[in-house]
Amino acid sequence: MTSIKAEYRTTTDGLMAARIDYLALIAIPARDGQGNRVATALPGSKPICDWSASDGLSSDGQVADEAGFRAHVGECLLHLRQRSALGRTTIHQPVSTPWGPSQCATRYAESIVCHETASHGGFHLDAKRNGAMHPVLRLPNGWYEEDGDWARVATAYPDIFTDKEKRSAEKILRDWMPDAWEAVHGRQLGRSESFTRDREGFARDHAADWIVISAARSPAYPGDVVGTATIGGHQENAHTRSFLIPGSEYATGRHGFVIHTARHKPLD
DSSP: OOOOOEEEEEOTTSOEEEEETTEEEEEEEOTTSSSEEEEEEOOTTSOGGGOOGGGEEEEEEEESSHHHHHHHHHHHHHHHHHHHHHTOEEEOOOOEETTEEOSEEEEEETTEEEEEOSSOEEEEEOHHHHHTSOTTTOOTTSEEETTTTHHHHHHHOGGGSOHHHHHHHHHHHHHHOHHHHHHHHTSOOOGGGOHHHHHHHHHHHTTTSEEEEEEEEOTTSTTEEEEEEEETTOOTTOOOEEEEEETTTOOOTTTOOBOOTTTSEEOO
């Protein structure tokens, strides 16, 4: 692997930060005081001691403390080293994609190319590469968008992806395409292993309950929340009712807030 290294310093406002090649990371304290949000940054060539929280851009995860931050940086460092060792090449391939004309492309392997466009991007596999994929992973046209479907490509061709990319792809498949994950791995996922499977279980558990589909504070009920709910949380062509919920109790939850009719006062 290449000799990419991490540089650790403290920002001008006393935050933990690190630079790895072109990647800049800053640990910004979470608003609730619980741990830190790791933010990517684009500070240019200025030294880390001149960075600040205002340089932080998109989120790259959560860490509890300095040890967690250093472990996170270590994962990013390994990812960049592995990616460099994979030998991906930038190519010019002026083709039309489902998201518009390709502006830039990266060849991951022979006939596996990732395209970038003005608005989106994703992978294209030729007929042979696409045909070799597991049927549950394969998309007929050979195009795999970058937000979710790329995980199908990473699952089918793990040797051309880094460990970090493979972990991300595996989580996407488990959470959002559990049928495909189960077919590839030959077992069923439990609720705790998949967001979709957990949501399906929640829907079964509360099929007859009122579930909040929208909520708002109301001047008529200071400190409380007025929740609009439907049976099972269905929004289309469903009868709605409004309930008064204590503000200290209301939280949207993982899949929705369940109304307890004995405790939450109906307003209609």
